[in-house]
Amino acid sequence: MYALHGAVLSLHLSANLAIAQGISPDDYIPxxxxxxxxxxxxxxxxxxxxxxxxxxxxxxxxxxxxxDGLSLGIGEGGVGVGPERTAGTGADAIRKRIPRNAxxxxxxxxxxxxxxxxxxxxxxxxxxxxxxxxxxxxxxxxxxxxxxxxxxxxxxxxxxxxxxxxxxxxxxxxxxxxxxxxxxxxxxxxxxxxxxxxxxxxxxxxxxxxxxxxxxxxxxxxxxxxxxxWQSYDSPYDKWLTGTPLPDDAERGRDLFFTGRCALCHAGDLFTDQSFHALGLPAFGPGRTRQWDQISRDVGRMAETNLLEDAYKFRTPSLRNVALTAPYGHNGAYPTLPDMIRHHADPQGARDAWTPDQANLPDVPWLATVDFAIRQDARETARQREAINMRPIALSETEIADLVAFLHALTGETALTRPLGRPETVPSGLPVD
Structure with a gap:
């Protein structure tokens, strides 16, 4: 079920390369x-x-x-911003983590x-x-x-x-x-x-x-x-599209990205096919449960379509500015780009090697028994394993480093300098995070 015919793969990659023309201001909704x-x-x-x-x-x-820099966010009732955000106290303390990565x-x-x-x-x-x-x-x-x-x-x-x-x-x-x-x-x-x-x-x-x-x-x-x-189209890759060379390692990564399997899903100028795939990311957290679901799982796209074939599939994210948006995955399972690439290369092996300390979850003692409970469910773990629809691929550490260099080349030069930014005050008079 995981094999792709060589001719189809070649045609798909050629199509992706052909449509990568770069982004301009005219490509956005006015x-x-x-x-x-x-x-x-x-x-x-x-x-x-x-x-x-x-x-x-x-x-x-x-x-x-x-x-927010967290694997799973701390929503209403929490205090602070980003990785330093805490879960609140007393009556304001959170009752549940946000089920998915922001x-x-x-x-x-x-x-x-x-x-x-x-x-x-x-x-x-x-x-x-x-x-x-x-x-x-x-x-x-x-x-x-x-x-x-x-x-x-x-x-x-x-x-x-x-x-x-x-x-x-x-x-x-x-x-x-x-x-x-x-x-x-x-x-x-x-x-x-x-x-x-x-x-x-x-x-x-x-x-x-x-x-x-x-x-x-x-x-x-x-x-x-x-x-x-949040528009971004001034990365080194965008300059490469107009003739400016990439650094050697990023160029090797670019070639590997487009001639290997990456561009099948991370396609086009936005680096996403806007489709859904089951990567088998390590499960944890409260899950995004459906009505009557009694276990803390997240079945992904299936919750929307009610089709068993969509179980544990999630939308392919765009990779533009991906180097700025760790942790990675729909639940923020991996803290770094090399970790996420290794999972793509060997989903099952990475699942087996994953440890809870890789998740960036601020300490919430009253939720500790829930955070990783799903990992004790052998049947649910087996279902997630069976749903994986990515075949393993061999990547050396050098190739992983080159891919990371290319992903950094997708970072916009002005990504951290936004047109309006964060206001100092707001009309309600409430404090601004």
């Missing part, structure tokens, strides 16, 4: 600068969270290249992006009459500009990410009534802050007074910010 400015403030404003203690930027921070935001506004989230549960579609196939189904409001704007709405209503627990606040309570009930409450919080209300009136043609602001405009502002803020 955005309005005034809306993006509102989005920047909202991105770091904890007013969007149920208990007003976490923002989008907490887990997608500029200081950490749009991520994905990077790079190039989400590229016109070729077709789906979002690790399991692809958000796509463009007319199935519900609102432009998207999403977890909100027909309850997602109409008028959202793009996938990024739609995606921005869901962390706000996720219990362990931003909403909080039932009975703690009105947003968490409303979310448990129906998925869309909390969004109008969030919108009212925002529009009744005078500075926000005025900015929305000035930036959106359809807003005549602050009372007109809905979650749609909030999502569109966040989308405008994310799209414009």
């Amino acid at each position: 955005t309005d600068p005034d809306q993006a400015r509102i989005g920047q403030l909202l991105f770091y404003d904890k007013i969007l969270s149920g208990n007003k203690n976490i923002s989008c930027g907490t887990c997608h921070h500029h200081d950490h290249a749009g991520g 994905p990077s935001l790079w190039n989400l506004g590229h016109r070729d992006i077709e789906l979002l989230f690790h399991d692809g549960r958000l796509t463009r579609s007319d199935i519900y009459g609102n432009g998207f196939d999403s977890p909100a189904e027909e309850w997602l409001p109409k008028g959202l500009d793009n996938l990024v704007a739609a995606q921005a709405l869901f962390p706000m209503i996720a219990q362990f990410e931003m909403a909080g627990n039932p009975r703690e606040n009105e947003i968490a309570g409303a979310t448990h009534d129906r998925i869309d009930v909390a969004w109008p409450i969030i919108a009212k919080r925002v529009r009744t802050i005078p500075a926000y209300g005025q900015m929305f009136v000035q930036a959106f043609d359809n807003i005549e007074e602050p009372a007109d602001v809905t979650i749609v405009e909030i999502g569109n502002a966040l989308g405008a910010f994310i799209i414009s803020e």
